[in-house]
Amino acid sequence: MKSILFILTNHADLGTTGKKTGFWISEVAHPYNFLKDKYNIVFASPLGGPSPVDPGSLEAHADDTDVKTFLADPVAQKLVATTVVLNTLDPKDFDAVLYPGGHGPMYDLAVDAFSLGFAARMYEQNKIVAALCHGPAGIADVKLSDGSFLVAGKNVTGFANSEEDAVQLSAFMPFLLEDKLKQNGGVYTKKADWASYVVVDGRLVTGQNPASGHELAKKLHEMLG
Numbered sequence: 169m170k171s172i173l174f175i176l177t178n179h180a181d182l183g184t185t186g187k188k189t190g191f192w193i194s195e196v197a198h199p200y201n202f203l204k205d206k207y208n209i210v211f212a213s214p215l216g217g218p219s220p221v222d223p224g225s226l227e228a229h230a231d232d233t234d235v236k237t238f239l240a241d242p243v244a245q246k247l248v249a250t251t252v253v254l255n256t257l258d259p260k261d262f263d264a265v266l267y268p269g270g271h272g273p274m275y276d277l278a279v280d281a282f283s284l285g286f287a288a289r290m291y292e293q294n295k296i297v298a299a300l301c302h303g304p305a306g307i308a309d310v311k312l313s314d315g316s317f318l319v320a321g322k323n324v325t326g327f328a329n330s331e332e333d334a335v336q337l338s339a340f341m342p343f344l345l346e347d348k349l350k351q352n353g354g355v356y357t358k359k360a361d362w363a364s365y366v367v368v369d370g371r372l373v374t375g376q377n378p379a380s381g382h383e384l385a386k387k388l389h390e391m392l393g
Contacts, residue, residue: 170263170392171208174200175283175306176219176251177272183340190220192270194229195300196248197238198381199266199388206389209247210262214280216253222270225378255282259289263392269301269327269378274341277306284310291318291371296391298373300384302327307372308348320353323369325376328358 174196182189203209213219229235238244259265265287267273277283287310291297297318299307304326310318329346332338349356358376359365365376366383373391375384 169208171210171261172203172388172392173257173262173265174209174211175254175265175267175277175286176211176213176248177270177276178213178215178217178219179272179275180220181275182271182337183342185337185340188220188223189271190222191225191268191272192301192378193221193225193235193238194232194378195268195270195303195381197229197232197235197244199268199300199385200244201234201237202382202385203389204244207392210257211247211251212254212257213251214254214276214283216251218249219251220272221248222272225270254280254286257286259286259293259295262290262295264296264298264388265290266388267299267303267306269299269303269305271302271337271341273302273305274343274345278309278342280306288312288318294371296371296373296388298384298388299326300375300381301377302345304349304374305345308345308352308354317352318372319349322354322372323367324349324354324356324372324374325358325365325367326356326374327377328361331361331377334361
């Protein structure tokens with residue numbers, strides 16, 4: 169059975185808003201539920217231990233069947249509560265890595281040296297690198313061994329500036345994801361705000377927003393098949 173690593177955030181504070189953040193529940197639940205019976209799945213984070221879920225996502229997806237299933241699944245809840253310390257893992261043991269979003273990754277995964285290096289090694293070992301919504305924050309600054317950015321010259325998507333403006337959080341972000349992807353050479357495209365949109369360029373897979381979770385998981389499965 170092939171293995172997929174979900175790299176989650178440890179960051180729980182939403183900038184200076186006084187609100188909490190973390191990972192967006194549907195962006196973990198939707199891919200996990202689709203992939204869990206087909207692959208060995210490991211959850212990791214820079215610090216290990218519990219990964220915080222964005223409380224706003226629990227409210228937004230209170231009626232989401234996949235989210236309800238995920239929250240009631242003891243195996244899934246243990247994975248979230250006991251994430252493995254990322255620097256104890258080796259890319260050779262995984263076939264794909266997935267960076268889910270939520271605003272948390274904008275603060276920690278975006279700048280975590282080991283995580284950035286891990287994604288680079290995965291890619292250079294011919295593995296699949298996938299990222300969803302704000303998850304591409306975790307790969308935007310990844311540099312390959314030749315010094316080039318992973319996203320340079322590649323077709324990518326991620327949470328759009330217009331979507332960040334719509335949730336009124338642009339001013340609180342350390343950077344805007346769409347701008348960062350473009351700045352580092354990514355060929356960024358998007359669809360309408362909140363519409364599912366997934367871009368595949370070789371072994372790099374990116375999804376625009378929370379609605380893209382199911383589509384991204386299916387693409388990942390097709391590629392790993």
